[in-house]
Amino acid sequence: MQRDGILPPLEEDPERIRDLADEVLSRDEFAPPDLNWWERFVRWLNDLLGDVDGPDADVGDPTALTPIAQLLLVLVAGSLILFVLWRIYKSWSGLPKRAKVDDEGKSGSRQAGTRRTVVDWSAEAADHEQAGRWAEAVRCWYRVAVARLADRELVRDVPGRTSGEYRYEVQKNAPDMAETFDQCSDDFDAVWYGGEVASPEQAERVKALSGAVGERASTGASPARVSTGESSS
Numbered sequence: 464m465q466r467d468g469i470l471p472p473l474e475e476d477p478e479r480i481r482d483l484a485d486e487v488l489s490r491d492e493f494a495p496p497d498l499n500w501w502e503r504f505v506r507w508l509n510d511l512l513g514d515v516d517g518p519d520a521d522v523g524d525p526t527a528l529t530p531i532a533q534l535l536l537v538l539v540a541g542s543l544i545l546f547v548l549w550r551i552y553k554s555w556s557g558l559p560k561r562a563k564v565d566d567e568g569k570s571g572s573r574q575a576g577t578r579r580t581v582v583d584w585s586a587e588a589a590d591h592e593q594a595g596r597w598a599e600a601v602r603c604w605y606r607v608a609v610a611r612l613a614d615r616e617l618v619r620d621v622p623g624r625t626s627g628e629y630r631y632e633v634q635k636n637a638p639d640m641a642e643t644f645d646q647c648s649d650d651f652d653a654v655w656y657g658g659e660v661a662s663p664e665q666a667e668r669v670k671a672l673s674g675a676v677g678e679r680a681s682t683g684a685s686p687a688r689v690s691t692g693e694s695s696s
Contacts, residue, residue, distance in 0.1 A: 508532045578620045581610045581677075588670070597661035598654050601669050605651040608644060608673035612637070626652055640679045647672035 505527070512531050588603030609629055613620035617640075618632040626648040634641045650669045653659040 505532070508535070578613065579606070579610065581607055581614065584610055588666075592663075592666060597663055597666045600666040601651055601654050601661050604666065604669040604673045605647055607670075608647050608676040611673070611677040612640075612644070637679075640676055643672055643675050643679065647676065 509532055512535070584603050584606040588600050588607065591597070591600040591603060605626075609618060609620055612618045612629075612633060615637075617636045618629050630641070630645060630648055633644045647669055650665055650672070654661045654665070
């Protein structure tokens with residue numbers, strides 16, 4: 464007779480039991496779901512947000528977003544759309560941007576002493592051309608045109624401004640130069656915003672247009688001072 468608390472020896476082979484368990488678990492009903500990238504993302508997002516009331520991690524529809532996840536995706540998508548629309552508006556609207564006011568309260572009064580000159584941009588453009596960096600050369604020759612206009616106070620050469628804002632000021636302050644400057648800006652925008660691959664011919668064209676802008680600026684009538692949006696006392 465067996466003592467209490469002592470189990471009898473196993474009648475089944477432990478290895479055979481393991482094989483049977485593996486065979487059962489290998490059936491289709493125990494296989495993990497085959498999720499695509501979106502379903503994996505949804506499951507990861509639900510787990511990240513820790514929504515315990517959401518769908519179970521192992522059962523149910525893995526594509527079912529929890530309310531919190533839905534709200535988060537809507538906010539992210541809305542923010543991206545607004546950002547893209549804002550960039551497009553800023554680049555192409557042509558609306559002027561008020562210049563930053565310095566400590567003395569005079570907008571752009573130190574512009575001539577701090578901005579890069581025509582000589583600076585021309586030298587950098589030549590370096591890029593020699594190295595075969597045509598996109599950078601296009602940008603520098605475009606900046607030469609802007610610097611020449613700024614020397615005549617036809618535009619405000621302020622960091623961060625867009626080509627649309629420069630176009631607006633040229634059209635307002637020097638309409639006879641607007642067509643030439645627009646052509647120069649078109650090439651610049653095509654390379655730096657439109658994804659067009661720059662070429663040596665394109666860099667040479669922007670260089671020529673920049674020179675034409677400089678000739679018109681140097682021989683034109685005395686320009687009206689660029690408005691800063693402040694009334695004089």
